[in-house]
Amino acid sequence: MRKIVLAAAVAGAALSLAACSGNADNAASATSDSAMADANANADAAASAASEASTDAAAAASEATSAADATSATDATSTTTSAD
Secondary structure (H helix, E strand, C coil): HHHHHHHHHHHHHHHHHHHHHHHHHHHHHHHHHHHHHHHHHHHHHHHHHHHHHHHHHHHHHHHHHHHHHHHHHHHHHEEEEEEE
16 A cells, blocks of 8 residues: 555656656747847847948048048149149
C-alpha cells in the first residue's frame, strides 16, 4: 500500500514539474523573440547611422573641394595681377 501511495506522489510531482517547465519554455521563447527583435532594430539603426555618416562625409569632402578650388582661383588671380 505504501508503495502505491509513494508511486502516485512521485508521479504527481513529476507531472507538476513538467507542467511548470512548459511555462518556462514559453517564457524563454518569448524572451528569445524579443531579443531577436531588439537585435534587428539595433542593426537597422546602426546601418542607418553609417549611411548618414557616409553621406555627411561625402558632403563635407565636396564642400572642402569647392573651397580649395575657390582658394586656388583667388590665388591664381592674385598672382596674375601682381605680375602685371
